[in-house]
Amino acid sequence: MKIVIIGYSGSGKSTLAKHLAGYYKIPVLFLDKVNFLPNWVERDRHDGRLIVNEFMKNDSWVIDGNYKDFYQSERLEQADKIIFMNFPRRVCIYRAFKRYFKYKNTTREDMASGCVEKIDLEFMWWILYKGRTKEKQNHYKEIEEDFKNKIVVLRNKKEVDLFLGDYLIEV
Template identity: 80%
Template sequence: MKIAILGYSGSGKSTLARHLAGYYKIPVLFLDTVNFLPNWVERDRDEGRLIVWNFIQNDSWVIDGNYEKFFQIERLEQADKIIFMNFPRRACIYRAFKRYFKYKNTTREDMAKGCIEKMDLEFIWWILHEGRTKKRRNHYKQIERDFKDKIVILKNPKEVDLYLQKIVNP
């Protein structure tokens, strides 16, 4: 089983990835851990691509993250299931603040070591605007069209819960 999880920042991609990896007992890759080195320094692009390339050679996996530069098309083509977390802005910003207060002054397991949880104006602007430009929304719509036979679109936490229940109790 190969599962690619895409979606907006704060939608719960990493949480869902952990659940699915645990349920299916397959390895998980959080692309934020590939993109960043300690202290939010961006990793060399070629080095990151090599990490992802090696990971997608596995027979089964869950990959959490958008990052077009890390073989996004190849990941989506290989995936048996694509999950798009299409949550509204207000839900994402709420969840991001909730996550910030939960992990403040620590590093989450789905983040690169040494990347302390942060909430700043740049990230808020990303969640509310930059991460949802017309170009980005159109990119997701294209993915929906190109992979309509294997994409699942989840729009809120209740839909995520129902999706997980269907997997556990088919």
Template identity: 55%
Template sequence: MKIAIIGYSGSGKSTLAGRLGEFYDCPVLYLDKIQFEANWIERDEESAKAMVKRFLDENNSWIIDGNYTKFYREQRMEEADIIIFMDYPRLVCLFQAYKRYLKYKGKTRESVAPDCNEKLDFEFIRWILLDGRSKEKKNQYIETIQKYSHKIAVLKNRKETDSFLKELMMR
């Protein structure tokens, strides 16, 4: 099984990816771990791309969490058996990011690089509410939904996500 999870920051992509990885007993690639090195320093793009390419080439099944177009996005979408788009409302995403911040404050989550302690600063809040929902970003999602409609699941809230998970795990 190959599953690509895309969507807005704070929507729960990483949590879902972890749960699916455990259920299917397959490797999970968190693209934030690729994008950043320790202390939120951006990794060199070529070495980051090489890491993603190696992961894609070496695994017959996978879960990939993240939106980064520069990391073989088209290949990921093509190869995925299912594409999950986490289309949660912006205020829900902000609330979930805040809850995550409280839970992991001063700690590093599994889905990010070592020593990337959880943060919720103005820049990230702005990303969740505005910049991450720019016309360009929305158009990328719309394009994906249209191109891969035969294998995409659009989840707009936790209830839909829970129902989808239940259905997926019964297959």
């Protein structure tokens, strides 16, 4: 089984990825962990692509994150299920603050070593605006259209809970 989880920052992609990987006992790759080196330094794109390419050779996996440069088209094609976390801005910003206070002065397991949890104006602007430009929204719409037979769009926690209840029984 191959599962791709995409969506907006703060929507719960990593949490869902951990849950599904644990349930199915399959490896998980957090693309934020691939993209960043310690202290929020961006990894060389070529090196990141090598990591993702190698991981995708597994028979089963969960991959959490957007990152077009990291074989997004191939990930979407190979996936048995695509989950789009399409939560509203207000929920994502609330969750980002909640996450910050939970992990303040530490590094989450889904982040690169040395990337201490932070919330700053740049990240808030990303959640509220830059990560939701018309171009990005249209890209998600294209994914929904191109992969309508295997995409699930989740818009709130209730839908996630219902999906997990149905999906984990169904598969």
